[in-house]
Amino acid sequence: MLADLKTQFSVIRALTIHELQGLMKTYNYGFAWALLEPMMFIGVMRVARSAFKSLTPPNMPPTTFLVVGIIPYYMFMNVMSSASKAVSQSDSMLKFPRVTPVDLSIASALSDFCIYLTLFCVLLVPFSTYERVFPPDNGMEVFAAIIMLWMLGVSIGFVTGTAMRVFPPVKQFVGYSNLINRMAGGMLFVITMFPSEYWPYFTWNPVLHCEEMLRDGWFTTYTSPVADPVYVMKCILGILVLGLSLERYQRRMPYI
Amino acid sequence: MTIEFRNVMKKVRLGPIRATYEDLNIRIEEKTRVAFLGQPSAGLGGLVDLICAADAPDSGFVTRTHSISWAMPGSSFLHKHHSLAANARFIARLHEANEAEFIAKVSDLAQLGEFVNQRADRCPKEVLSRFVFATGLCLPFDHYILTNVSAGAKTDAPRFAEAITEIGQRAGILLVTSNIKAAQTFCDQAYVFAEGKATYFDNMEAAAEFFSSLAAESDDDDSFFEADEELQDLVNMDFVP
Numbered sequence: 383m384l385a386d387l388k389t390q391f392s393v394i395r396a397l398t399i400h401e402l403q404g405l406m407k408t409y410n411y412g413f414a415w416a417l418l419e420p421m422m423f424i425g426v427m428r429v430a431r432s433a434f435k436s437l438t439p440p441n442m443p444p445t446t447f448l449v450v451g452i453i454p455y456y457m458f459m460n461v462m463s464s465a466s467k468a469v470s471q472s473d474s475m476l477k478f479p480r481v482t483p484v485d486l487s488i489a490s491a492l493s494d495f496c497i498y499l500t501l502f503c504v505l506l507v508p509f510s511t512y513e514r515v516f517p518p519d520n521g522m523e524v525f526a527a528i529i530m531l532w533m534l535g536v537s538i539g540f541v542t543g544t545a546m547r548v549f550p551p552v553k554q555f556v557g558y559s560n561l562i563n564r565m566a567g568g569m570l571f572v573i574t575m576f577p578s579e580y581w582p583y584f585t586w587n588p589v590l591h592c593e594e595m596l597r598d599g600w601f602t603t604y605t606s607p608v609a610d611p612v613y614v615m616k617c618i619l620g621i622l623v624l625g626l627s628l629e630r631y632q633r634r635m636p637y638i
Numbered sequence: 639m640t641i642e643f644r645n646v647m648k649k650v651r652l653g654p655i656r657a658t659y660e661d662l663n664i665r666i667e668e669k670t671r672v673a674f675l676g677q678p679s680a681g682l683g684g685l686v687d688l689i690c691a692a693d694a695p696d697s698g699f700v701t702r703t704h705s706i707s708w709a710m711p712g713s714s715f716l717h718k719h720h721s722l723a724a725n726a727r728f729i730a731r732l733h734e735a736n737e738a739e740f741i742a743k744v745s746d747l748a749q750l751g752e753f754v755n756q757r758a759d760r761c762p763k764e765v766l767s768r769f770v771f772a773t774g775l776c777l778p779f780d781h782y783i784l785t786n787v788s789a790g791a792k793t794d795a796p797r798f799a800e801a802i803t804e805i806g807q808r809a810g811i812l813l814v815t816s817n818i819k820a821a822q823t824f825c826d827q828a829y830v831f832a833e834g835k836a837t838y839f840d841n842m843e844a845a846a847e848f849f850s851s852l853a854a855e856s857d858d859d860d861s862f863f864e865a866d867e868e869l870q871d872l873v874n875m876d877f878v879p
Contacts, residue, residue: 388734389734392731392732392734393732395731396728396731396732397732399728399731400715400717400728403717403720403724403728404717472692472693474714474715475714475715476690476691476692476693477687477690477692477708477709477712477714478690478708478715478732479690479691479702479705479706479707479708480732480733481732482691633694634694635694636648636649636693636694636695636696637693637694
């Protein structure tokens with residue numbers, strides 16, 4: 383059992399490094415896009431905030447507020463997408479008998495984690511220093527929220543990936559749900575910006591809890607009234623068990 | 639310690655290749671040297687994917703109880719913008735081998751010389767071909783899956799043949815090929831694949847004779863279809879809507 387785990391760890395490590403090294407191949411496009419897309423979004427939101435002051439809460443500096451919310455959310459989206467792709471499609475790496483779709487999913491999710499964590503630090507340190515909100519109020523809470531978002535992304539990726547493998551149009555539905563999540567997931571707001579009677583419409587979403595934890599952990603001026611890490615862990619556990627079970631069952635099916 | 643197919647059904651769809659295998663029962667024991675003989679149209683690549691667990695059968699079971707290599711020489715892992723040493727390091731990490739020792743062994747067998755630290759896309763094709771073959775041969779497996787027995791230039795063939803012979807003495811070999819001479823050199827048992835069936839031979843001469851007769855029949859069929867343009871359009875056509 384321990385030997386198997388050690389082997390799987392070695393395989394995931396090798397694949398993660400291989401994946402990260404592969405990014406340099408299309409450096410101008412692949413890696414630059416990872417940097418450019420959230421940067422552009424932050425830029426647009428920052429300009430919009432200048433026009434409409436109520437877009438971000440008054441007790442948090444706007445640029446740091448946006449960076450703290452947007453980068454981890456992009457990580458979540460990309461982790462979910464790459465985990466799902468690794469499970470749903472055949473890959474040349476599967477020709478190595480040691481490599482399984484689960485290893486590929488975790489490896490590509492880890493490489494996304496590395497990219498976005500670097501981006502998070504590179505953008506956040508100068509912006510938060512400039513806006514005088516550095517260091518974070520509770521670094522551990524921020525890091526825990528990022529890890530939870532990553533785990534949530536991997537878990538949902540397993541479920542959507544297995545669904546896509548048997549029914550490819552699921553991809554469209556995933557796209558729509560991502561759009562809804564983008565609006566309702568707390569990337570651009572904190573829950574206190576809405577009257578409390580509307581909170582139950584948002585708090586079912588584990589992504590919102592993670593975003594709340596991020597803002598709660600970074601800003602001394604904000605304490606989230608709804609952030610619940612236990613709820614997020616329960617969601618991760620449930621979705622992960624479902625995703626891994628589906629993946630295990632589907633391994634017996636040929637690729638289309 | 640075996641590789642075993644039990645009642646396997648597999649529809650192989652590899653580009654223009656269309657083949658359906660039904661009720662395959664194959665057992666490959668440890669340290670045996672077995673050939674899978676089939677024409678390129680037999681779609682043996684699909685069966686290799688089953689052995690390597692890269693794909694699953696439509697029905698039935700494939701079990702592996704010992705360590706097997708990937709189908710060598712395969713180059714899908716190569717990052718062309720990286721040096722050969724960096725690519726070898728990936729294989730070493732994947733198989734928990736000592737990186738420095740592995741690179742030295744590969745470099746020695748493939749005679750990489752100064753190319754070891756050269757970007758893969760700047761290496762001559764012969765060097766790349768020797769490199770990808772050597773990466774597999776330099777790792778310890780219980781069973782080696784080969785789709786070719788040579789790499790590089792013709793002058794390199796004896797060295798690789800010697801390496802494969804040496805491997806055949808300590809581990810098993812599964813050679814997937816349409817090259818009957820190579821199969822006779824390195825293997826002592828064979829499965830001949832044709833018309834969705836596998837026929838087992840424990841004698842390579844009988845396997846070669848059977849395979850040659852199938853090849854001759856296939857040539858006759860080809861000339862029949864080639865004779866008529868309309869019939870030629872029907873080759874490999876999928877009639878299922």
